[in-house]
Amino acid sequence: MIILALDALDVRMVEKYGCRSLMQVEYGQTDLSEFELERTVVLWASFLTGRNMEAEIPVETQWEFTLKPEETFLKFFETYKALDVPAFSLKQENHKRERVLLKKYFDDEVSVEEYDETVWRNHEENKREFFEALGRFDLVMGYFDLADAIGHLSFGIPAKMEAVYRELEGIAKEVKSSVDDVILVISDHGMKPVGRYGDHTKNGFYSFNRRVGLNLPKITEFFNIIRRLVQVERSG
Amino acid sequence: MPKKEYVNIRIPKSIYEKIEEEVRASQGEFKSVEDYVEFVLNEILKEEPEETVYTPEEEEEIKRRLRSLGYL
Numbered sequence: 020m021i022i023l024a025l026d027a028l029d030v031r032m033v034e035k036y037g038c039r040s041l042m043q044v045e046y047g048q049t050d051l052s053e054f055e056l057e058r059t060v061v062l063w064a065s066f067l068t069g070r071n072m073e074a075e076i077p078v079e080t081q082w083e084f085t086l087k088p089e090e091t092f093l094k095f096f097e098t099y100k101a102l103d104v105p106a107f108s109l110k111q112e113n114h115k116r117e118r119v120l121l122k123k124y125f126d127d128e129v130s131v132e133e134y135d136e137t138v139w140r141n142h143e144e145n146k147r148e149f150f151e152a153l154g155r156f157d158l159v160m161g162y163f164d165l166a167d168a169i170g171h172l173s174f175g176i177p178a179k180m181e182a183v184y185r186e187l188e189g190i191a192k193e194v195k196s197s198v199d200d201v202i203l204v205i206s207d208h209g210m211k212p213v214g215r216y217g218d219h220t221k222n223g224f225y226s227f228n229r230r231v232g233l234n235l236p237k238i239t240e241f242f243n244i245i246r247r248l249v250q251v252e253r254s255g
Numbered sequence: 256m257p258k259k260e261y262v263n264i265r266i267p268k269s270i271y272e273k274i275e276e277e278v279r280a281s282q283g284e285f286k287s288v289e290d291y292v293e294f295v296l297n298e299i300l301k302e303e304p305e306e307t308v309y310t311p312e313e314e315e316e317i318k319r320r321l322r323s324l325g326y327l
Contacts, residue, residue, distance in 0.1 A: 058324055078325045122327050125318055171321065175309075214309025216317040219324060 020096070020201045020248065021153070021194055022160040024066075024104060025187055026059060027167035027217075029209035030224040036184040040191035041204055046226035050235045051208060057219035059167065060084055062207035062238055064106035067091040069242025076106075082114065092242050095249045099158040103145050105207075109162075113141045117168055124172060131172050135179075138168040146190065153197050163187065170210045174217025195228065201248055202228040205241065266292075 025041075030048045033041050051057060054065075054073055060081040064072040068090055076084050086106050093099050093107075101108045120137055123129040142165045149161035166183050173179040194202060209222025223238065231244065271288060278285045285291040309317075321327040 056323060060325070078323070081325050118326055121321070125314075125327070171317075171326070213317050213320075214313040216309060216313065218317060218320050 020158045020203070020245070020252075021198055022158065023191060023194065023202070023204045024063065024160055024162040025166060025204060025206050025224075026105075026162065026164040027170050027208060027210045027219070028187065028204070028206035028224045029166070029220070029222045031209070031222055032166075032180065032184055033224055036181060036188070038184055038188040038191070040188050040195055041184075041224075041226060043191075043195075043202065043204065043226040043228045045230050045233065046204075046224065047233065048209075048235060049205070049223035049225050050237045051221040051223050053237065053239075054221075057208035057221060059207055060105045060109075062223075063104065063162075066205065066207070066238045066241055067093070067104070067106060069239050071239060072106075082109065082111065082118075085109075092245045093158065093160075095246055096156075096158040098156045099160065100152040100156045101158075101160045102149055102152065103162045104160055105162065110141075110145075113144070114164070117141065117164075121171065134172060135169060138165065142186075149190075150193070150197070153194070163190070166206075166210070170217035172216060174210050175212035175215040201252070203241070203245075205238075207238070 028041070030046070033046070051062070053071055054061065056073075058073070058076070058078065058081065061073050061076050064076060064084065064086060067086055069092070082105075084106055088094055091107065093101060103110045103113070117134070117138055120129055120134040124131060124134050142163060145161060145163055149159065152159045152161070165186060166180075169179060169183050191202075191204060204224070204226045206224045209220040209224065210217045211220045211222075225233070225236065225241070227233075233240075233244070236244070274288045274291050278288055278291050281291075285294065318327060
């Protein structure tokens with residue numbers, strides 16, 4: 020199984036840019052109504068564990084919050100690669116650097132271009148490691164924060180966001196052509212413009228490369244959906 | 256269709272000569288240096304502006320949200 024975990028991939032933006040490879044065979048919006056705030060670590064932790072983790076993850080220490088494999092759906096797989104996954108294997112240094120630059124941007128110490136450059140460099144690193152892992156594990160889950168990190172400072176700039184969505188569409192297309200396996204594309208939340216900036220929304224996204232028959236699924240439901248898909252795979 | 260009006264602009268000769276080479280290499284896509292320059296400038300001008308288009312209130316609101324989401 021392949022999971023493309025795309026931070027802030029917005030269902031309306033996927034449709035706007037006609038990203039067919041991201042849409043796959045079945046796609047839709049996720050139901051995040053049970054969450055007070057669309058916090059990245061909380062949502063990925065809830066996706067991984069199948070339960071709402073909002074009350075258990077304080078905002079002050081959220082980036083360091085780490086689940087054990089047995090608390091997550093990773094336990095359903097004999098071998099897995101969880102690349103840069105929030106609440107599990109987050110690359111602390113890379114993300115801390117992005118947050119430091121974000122703060123420096125608002126303090127007028129760095130330009131948006133300097134911030135973007137770091138985000139894209141981290142993205143390219145994850146992309147390289149993700150494609151190296153394909154075909155070598157029962158599950159490869161790759162996390163990419165490009166749409167979120169670029170979006171926070173530039174969601175209101177269509178040219179930049181189109182480039183981001185084209186890049187993510189390219190990854191999905193390459194995955195599709197590389198493996199014959201279940202592919203889940205999922206985001207934690209969506210995004211909306213605030214002037215030139217972007218802010219989290221509840222327009223989360225999911226898609227499968229086969230018909231699963233979901234209708235506005237909660238992000239916590241994917242725990243059991245993944246378990247069932249693994250069982251079907253083993254029995255088949 | 257109204258006839259286009261033109262103005263003269265001075266550019267360094269070295270750039271003019273480079274554009275002449277580009278025009279020759281384009282194999283007819285560009286008919287002249289003027290044609291090439293007009294195309295390039297049109298492309299640049301139609302790009303979306305990346306100037307800041309936010310208000311101080313929007314910036315304060317986004318910073319508040321970024322803090323509540325744990326980014327700042």
